Amino acid sequence: MRGLRKLMVILSGNGPTSVVNRRRESAGQPRLLFRRPVPFGPQLHSPRRINALLAGLPSRNDYLEIGVFTGFTLQDVRAPHRVGVDPDPRFDITDLPRGVEFHTLESDSYFATLDPAARFDVAFIDGLHTYEQTYRDLINALAHVRDGVILLDDTVPDDELTAIPDQAESLAVRAAAGITGLRWHGDVWKVVVAISRLHPELSYRTITNRGNGQTVVWRTSPDEPVATPSPAELEAIGALTYAEVLADGLPDWFNPMDEDAAIRAALAGTSGRSR
Numbered sequence: 001m002r003g004l005r006k007l008m009v010i011l012s013g014n015g016p017t018s019v020v021n022r023r024r025e026s027a028g029q030p031r032l033l034f035r036r037p038v039p040f041g042p043q044l045h046s047p048r049r050i051n052a053l054l055a056g057l058p059s060r061n062d063y064l065e066i067g068v069f070t071g072f073t074l075q076d077v078r079a080p081h082r083v084g085v086d087p088d089p090r091f092d093i094t095d096l097p098r099g100v101e102f103h104t105l106e107s108d109s110y111f112a113t114l115d116p117a118a119r120f121d122v123a124f125i126d127g128l129h130t131y132e133q134t135y136r137d138l139i140n141a142l143a144h145v146r147d148g149v150i151l152l153d154d155t156v157p158d159d160e161l162t163a164i165p166d167q168a169e170s171l172a173v174r175a176a177a178g179i180t181g182l183r184w185h186g187d188v189w190k191v192v193v194a195i196s197r198l199h200p201e202l203s204y205r206t207i208t209n210r211g212n213g214q215t216v217v218w219r220t221s222p223d224e225p226v227a228t229p230s231p232a233e234l235e236a237i238g239a240l241t242y243a244e245v246l247a248d249g250l251p252d253w254f255n256p257m258d259e260d261a262a263i264r265a266a267l268a269g270t271s272g273r274s275r
């Protein structure tokens with residue numbers, strides 16, 4: 001798989017960037033994003049899912065990613081216009097591939113200044129993994145994704161410890177329990193609870209195979225306004241514990257299913273719409 005991916009990277013014209021990145025890595029410099037998405041072959045689970053969504057949508061021009069980190073997903077997304085938002089990017093933002101726009105901002109600041117007329121076909125929400133921030137990112141993104149699909153990252157925590165909303169605390173508690181690795185999902189799972197209980201105007205499915213659990217979300221009808229739950233309703237969901245909701249496994253109302261079925265459902269739910 002690794003060898004095949006390497007070959008695809010070279011065939012797609014990203015070989016020179018790979019070489020430059022190896023030099024940059026040993027010099028402690030930020031990496032460059034690949035010049036163009038790798039067109040086929042194995043991909044990480046996020047770009048694989050995002051590209052499958054984009055390929056099936058009637059409009060597939062504009063992609064938004066909240067939380068970009070090293071850019072491994074952003075660089076592999078096949079859309080002519082890709083927008084990334086992250087206050088602490090780990091790649092060279094002064095030398096971006098054609099069609100990539102980047103904002104070194106927290107997502108709240110980005111959305112506060114975004115033209116209300118801006119539209120995205122797919123948005124990937126993978127920034128700060130807390131319920132409050134991810135819910136805000138979802139609602140803000142919905143204002144700009146009318147006929148497309150939003151992908152929420154890490155909606156299925158491995159266990160109670162990866163679901164602790166404070167990353168440093170989660171990692172410390174896991175280390176103390178003798179668990180190795182840096183996995184952290186936060187309490188993004190509560191956003192699925194909020195969608196299920198407070199947003200009848202949204203449809204969603206949760207992907208549970210081939211990589212991290214993620215949830216696809218779309219407007220059931222593009223003309224129906226997004227609900228505005230009260231602060232008390234949102235706080236009640238924030239107060240839920242892992243044990244109350246997830247101790248016996250993922251509830252049916254998360255709509256758990258495999259990747260292909262979830263993507264098919266999202267595309268069927270949005271098919272034929274145009275911006």
Ligand SMILES: C[S@@+](CC[C@H](N)C(=O)[O-])C[C@H]1O[C@@H](n2cnc3c(N)ncnc32)[C@H](O)[C@@H]1O
Pocket residue numbers: 046065066067068069070071072073074085086087088089105106107108126127128133
């Ligand atoms: C899990 S990483 C993103 C990974 C990336 N989407 C990918 O697939 O390779 C999370 C990123 O979110 C960023 N982040 C944290 N708080 C944020 C915020 N308020 N707005 C946007 N990004 C944020 C962090 O700097 C970090 O780079």
